[in-house]
Amino acid sequence: MSGSDVGAWQGAKEKSEDHLKLTAEQNRLVTARWEAAEEARGRLDGIMRGIEEQSVSRGGKLEGLENSLKGLDSFRRKAAVEVKRNGGDAQEVCEDVEDLNRYTLTFEADAYVEGTNQAYAELRSRGYEPLSETNTWEDPVYKGVNTTWQHPETEEKFELQFHTPESFVAKSENHELYELTRSGKFEEISAGDKELAKSYKEAADLLQNERYANVRIPPGVEEVGRPLVRAKLNPDVDPAIVQEVRVMEADLRATHEAAAQSNGQSQSVALGDGLEESLQSEGPGLRNRLATKTEPRQQSRTTAPVVDPLPSQSRGRGPALM
Numbered sequence: 001m002s003g004s005d006v007g008a009w010q011g012a013k014e015k016s017e018d019h020l021k022l023t024a025e026q027n028r029l030v031t032a033r034w035e036a037a038e039e040a041r042g043r044l045d046g047i048m049r050g051i052e053e054q055s056v057s058r059g060g061k062l063e064g065l066e067n068s069l070k071g072l073d074s075f076r077r078k079a080a081v082e083v084k085r086n087g088g089d090a091q092e093v094c095e096d097v098e099d100l101n102r103y104t105l106t107f108e109a110d111a112y113v114e115g116t117n118q119a120y121a122e123l124r125s126r127g128y129e130p131l132s133e134t135n136t137w138e139d140p141v142y143k144g145v146n147t148t149w150q151h152p153e154t155e156e157k158f159e160l161q162f163h164t165p166e167s168f169v170a171k172s173e174n175h176e177l178y179e180l181t182r183s184g185k186f187e188e189i190s191a192g193d194k195e196l197a198k199s200y201k202e203a204a205d206l207l208q209n210e211r212y213a214n215v216r217i218p219p220g221v222e223e224v225g226r227p228l229v230r231a232k233l234n235p236d237v238d239p240a241i242v243q244e245v246r247v248m249e250a251d252l253r254a255t256h257e258a259a260a261q262s263n264g265q266s267q268s269v270a271l272g273d274g275l276e277e278s279l280q281s282e283g284p285g286l287r288n289r290l291a292t293k294t295e296p297r298q299q300s301r302t303t304a305p306v307v308d309p310l311p312s313q314s315r316g317r318g319p320a321l322m
Contacts, residue, residue, distance in 0.1 A: 006031050009076050015255055019188050020080035026090035030079045034072050037100035040156045041069045047126060048103045048160075054122050055105065058115040063104040063168060070100045081184050098131065098148040099159035106163045112218035116145060116162045123160075127151050135225035137217050140233050141174075141208040143167045145225050164218060170211040176252040177204045180245070202234040203245040209233060 009027040011017025022030060045068055052062040070078075079093045107115035120130075131148040145162040163171065180186065186200035 009080070011077060011080065012073075015252070016185060016188075017077060017183060019184065020077055020084065022076060022080050022083070022090065026079070026083065027076065029090045029094050030076055031072065033094035033097065034070075034075050034100060037156075038069055040101060040158075044068070044101050044103075044156070044158055051105070051119050051122050055107070055115050055118055058111045058118065059108050060115050060119070061106050061165075063106055063163075065103070068101060068103055070102060075100060077183065081182065085184060098157040101156070101158035102161070103158065104161045104163060104168065106165050106168050107218075109164050109166075109216045109218040112162070112164055113220045113224060116224055119160070119162070123149060127153070131157065133225035135221065135227045136230065137221050138227060139229045139231060140212070141205045141231045142171065142178075143212055143215055143217070144171065145221070147225065162224075164216065166215045167212070170215055173211050174208045176249045176256070177208050177245070180204060180248055180252065185248070199237055199241050200245060202237045203242040204249075205231045205233055206235070206237060206242060207245060207249065 006024070006027045008024045009022040009030075011020035045065060048062055048065070048068070052060055054060075075097070078097075079090055082088050082093045083090060105115070105119055128149045128151050131150050132146070134146045136146070137143050144167050147160050147162070148157055149160060150157045181201055181204050186197045186204075190197035190200065
């Protein structure tokens with residue numbers, strides 16, 4: 001696909017995102033920016049694997065590397081929201097975006113600060129410098145350190161989040177609530193009533209906060225990054241609105257899970273078709289080779305990658321805090 005070959009774009013109706021739109025020109029710019037990030041992905045993945053290897057002694061783990069490139073439709077949604085909400089142009093959105101390539105490192109709480117500082121040192125040794133460093137461990141609805149990096153000799157930017165295993169799980173479980181908040185859905189269903197839209201957001205904040213109740217704040221984390229508290233909880237939100245948001249979250253999660261299941265089935269069918277084509281083209285030789293591989297091989301012990309359970313395994317990576 002080429003950025004010059006695309007037309008206008010509209011969000012999916014089944015996800016209640018059909019209010020989000022890009023013109024053909026806006027979509028061309030967005031697609032071209034995404035393709036540049038796609039081209040950089042292999043090189044950046046290799047750098048981050050090196051960072052992980054350097055941090056293993058401190059329990060560092062690179063989470064969800066298979067999701068290191070934001071999905072194209074996800075970027076289109078983000079761009080459409082920014083254009084609609086802020087009146088910005090697509091070119092500005094494409095220049096400002098820093099999280100098309102995105103990564104997450106986790107450390108246990110007691111090793112978190114030391115591990116984060118080591119990752120900083122390793123990136124700087126490779127010529128990268130941070131563009132932003134935001135510490136939201138005191139925030140009630142999103143806890144972690146979000147950073148963005150750029151090499152002075154390139155225009156490539158990437159996001160690197162630092163979490164504990166527990167904060168990573170809470171952030172992942174909150175994804176639908178985050179998506180509802182950022183997509184403009186609350187403003188749409190409030191029909192111009194700003195106070196009602198605010199109440200929906202405050203309800204979502206309360207529900208996100210619930211999942212951080214048992215997440216431990218790493219000792220000494222206040223020395224990392226710029227502290228930011230984005231949300232203030234309102235415990236007096238109408239319980240009916242809280243329940244309504246719970247239902248919206250459950251519905252969106254069901255939609256995501258159905259999409260993920262459908263995608264998995266499509267991949268299985270494609271794999272089966274490909275194998276059958278190989279059997280037909282290579283004939284008995286391939287069949288015989290497959291037949292001899294009946295003894296299980298002893299494989300080296302590896303840790304399975306942690307996968308964000310969202311549609312097509314593309315769960316959002318949390319707020320891009322800039």
